[in-house]
Amino acid sequence: MKSLTVSKAVTALMLAGLLLLPLYSQLSGNIFILTLFTRIIILALAAASLNLIMGFGGMMSFGHAAYLGIGGYAVGMLAQEGIGSGFIQFPVALAASAIYALVIGALSLRTRGVYFIMITLAFAQMAYYVASGLARYGGDDGLTVYKRSDFSGLINLSNRTQFYYLCLACLLGVVFLIWRIVNSRFGLVVQGLRSNEQRMQAIGFPAKRYKLVCFVISGTMCGLAGALLANNTDFVSPAVMYWTRSGDLMVMVILGGMGTLFGPIIGAVVFLLLEEFLSQITEYWALIMGPLLLLIVLFGRGGIMGLLGRAGRG
Amino acid sequence: MLLVVEQFLNGLQFGLLLFLLAAGLTLVFGIMDLVNLAHGSLYMMGAYFAATFAAWTGSFLLGALLALGATLVLGIVLEMSALRHLYGRDHLDHVLATFGLILFFNEAVRLIWGPAGLALPLPAWLTVPVPILPGIHYPAYRLAIIVVALLVALLLYLGVMRTRIGMLIRAGASNREMIGALGINIKLLYTLVFGLGAALAGLAGLMQAPILTVQIGMGENILILAFVIIVIGGIGSIRGAFLAAIFVGMIDTLGRAFLPNLLRQILSGAAASTAAPALSSMLIYLLMAIVLVVRPEGLFPANRR
Numbered sequence: 277m278k279s280l281t282v283s284k285a286v287t288a289l290m291l292a293g294l295l296l297l298p299l300y301s302q303l304s305g306n307i308f309i310l311t312l313f314t315r316i317i318i319l320a321l322a323a324a325s326l327n328l329i330m331g332f333g334g335m336m337s338f339g340h341a342a343y344l345g346i347g348g349y350a351v352g353m354l355a356q357e358g359i360g361s362g363f364i365q366f367p368v369a370l371a372a373s374a375i376y377a378l379v380i381g382a383l384s385l386r387t388r389g390v391y392f393i394m395i396t397l398a399f400a401q402m403a404y405y406v407a408s409g410l411a412r413y414g415g416d417d418g419l420t421v422y423k424r425s426d427f428s429g430l431i432n433l434s435n436r437t438q439f440y441y442l443c444l445a446c447l448l449g450v451v452f453l454i455w456r457i458v459n460s461r462f463g464l465v466v467q468g469l470r471s472n473e474q475r476m477q478a479i480g481f482p483a484k485r486y487k488l489v490c491f492v493i494s495g496t497m498c499g500l501a502g503a504l505l506a507n508n509t510d511f512v513s514p515a516v517m518y519w520t521r522s523g524d525l526m527v528m529v530i531l532g533g534m535g536t537l538f539g540p541i542i543g544a545v546v547f548l549l550l551e552e553f554l555s556q557i558t559e560y561w562a563l564i565m566g567p568l569l570l571l572i573v574l575f576g577r578g579g580i581m582g583l584l585g586r587a588g589r590g
Numbered sequence: 591m592l593l594v595v596e597q598f599l600n601g602l603q604f605g606l607l608l609f610l611l612a613a614g615l616t617l618v619f620g621i622m623d624l625v626n627l628a629h630g631s632l633y634m635m636g637a638y639f640a641a642t643f644a645a646w647t648g649s650f651l652l653g654a655l656l657a658l659g660a661t662l663v664l665g666i667v668l669e670m671s672a673l674r675h676l677y678g679r680d681h682l683d684h685v686l687a688t689f690g691l692i693l694f695f696n697e698a699v700r701l702i703w704g705p706a707g708l709a710l711p712l713p714a715w716l717t718v719p720v721p722i723l724p725g726i727h728y729p730a731y732r733l734a735i736i737v738v739a740l741l742v743a744l745l746l747y748l749g750v751m752r753t754r755i756g757m758l759i760r761a762g763a764s765n766r767e768m769i770g771a772l773g774i775n776i777k778l779l780y781t782l783v784f785g786l787g788a789a790l791a792g793l794a795g796l797m798q799a800p801i802l803t804v805q806i807g808m809g810e811n812i813l814i815l816a817f818v819i820i821v822i823g824g825i826g827s828i829r830g831a832f833l834a835a836i837f838v839g840m841i842d843t844l845g846r847a848f849l850p851n852l853l854r855q856i857l858s859g860a861a862a863s864t865a866a867p868a869l870s871s872m873l874i875y876l877l878m879a880i881v882l883v884v885r886p887e888g889l890f891p892a893n894r895r
Contacts, residue, residue, distance in 0.1 A: 391888075395882055397817065402872050562696060
């Protein structure tokens with residue numbers, strides 16, 4: 277009981293902090309922190325979507341960054357062609373991610389274990405090469421999004437605070453959705469498949485179909501993060517899809533606590549703040565970050581959420 | 591005709607180089623069940639060591655030999671200090687921990703050697719074109735890579751299939767408790783296997799160094815190719831890695847060389863020149879997708895556990 281309260285308190289504190297951040301930014305005149313946290317929230321959304329299949333479904337997708345790119349390119353390409361309405365851009369971004377996830381999932385889910393990790397990785401690389409080949413949309417150099425998605429006066433994405441709250445709302449919406457999914461019959465089946473696929477199949481659940489649906493939902497959510505990311509940086513390039521970016525997302529999930537609702541968000545906040553903090557101390561921040569990851573894997577089972585749980589118990 | 595032979599040999603050379611990398615990767619995975627993403631970093635270190643030692647000693651061969659030893663030692667140190675604690679853990683833990691190592695190695699290289707790449711110049715005797723068929727010449731160095739890699743492949747095959755150590759390695763791959771019970775020092779065996787894998791990666795890196803620039807992150811692109819190869823060949827299978835590596839090397843090289851012309855005959859010039867680079871980069875991933883759809887465990891799956 278006590279263990280629950282510690283991680284719950286930290287989560288509540290973090291959410292309150294995220295909600296009040298624009299206020300602090302305004303009062304202190306620190307605009308940078310708002311920009312930084314907008315990025316953190318968007319990547320937290322991507323990490324949360326990865327956690328849905330990795331933490332709850334046991335599917336180790338190593339190509340999740342592909343959806344960031346697909347969502348981003350949907351926005352960027354439409355903007356380039358003169359279609360600036362967010363009411364068109366965002367649905368297209370989601371649909372494109374969903375279709376990609378459906379195709380990739382159907383192929384990848386034939387395999388399991390390390391094969392699954394590797395095949396998702398390879399498909400993401402394929403998306404990376406396709407984007408690099410899009411000469412009309414910047415190719416290797418990437419594509420500048422000159423105008424942010426236009427929601428016809430409903431919400432102004434160029435206003436920092438409004439955009440921040442839009443991203444936060446998307447994140448909380450996605451977390452709520454994941455919570456509903458995980459606790460639904462569908463979610464319980466997927467979690468059952470993670471622990472014993474054969475048994476679930478013997479009971480009569482079509483394993484692959486359940487996993488595929490979960491995979492597509494996760495990819496679509498990550499596509500949303502991609503569409504937001506393109507708006508945040510006003511730029512999208514193949515580099516968004518490079519495989520090390522997928523690794524970053526994985527690290528955020530594990531760092532925060534795989535298979536917990538808020539773990540990926542805490543992981544994203546800690547990982548990106550650490551990156552920011554270390555890069556201010558030294559140019560060679562990855563020299564510290566790398567071994568830190570190794571230590572976390574070796575000694576920090578269950579991530580920060582697990583640690584908080586243990587702290588509460590101890 | 592000249593072009594076809596030359597590209598064919600280029601493909602073979604690239605494939606053999608990939609084999610050296612993939613062999614170490616699949617050896618470590620097959621025997622220790624360890625997914626080592628940092629394998630590409632060892633490849634990069636091999637190249638950096640070679641460039642440095644060759645500059646110090648003034649001799650390409652001496653530099654290459656020293657670099658080979660250095661990557662072997664580096665691999666052993668890495669195994670003893672960090673990776674040994676990961677055996678028996680989840681594959682995901684391996685992926686994360688070795689991902690951390692990639693960050694570390696890239697940054698360490700940037701700190702030591704600086705952000706600009708290095709060059710490893712070839713000695714004069716390796717730059718001459720060698721006549722291979724009447725009227726057809728091929729660069730001596732690329733030929734040397736083919737010969738060295740084939741020799742290493744042969745030695746590896748004989749070593750694993752015909753020697754006592756190889757027998758233990760194979761036994762360890764199928765049942766680790768059993769060979770421990772037989773009184774074999776598994777810890778030492780694992781360290782040696784990892785060191786061997788590291789040395790193979792280092793060899794691939796140092797041989798590739800004179801062809802490409804030695805630069806940070808050079809291991810990452812090629813690591814993905816190595817993974818594609820072991821997935822196609824069947825994880826843990828050296829024979830599968832060999833055949834898949836040659837296949838992938840050929841397809842990748844020939845695709846890049848001939849696909850643009852082929853496309854130009856079907857599509858308009860502009861469309862072809864847009865599609866060709868992306869399509870030829872994607873070819874091997876398409877190949878992998880097809881293989882996995884037909885045979886989810888790869889072409890030559892190793893002994894199933």
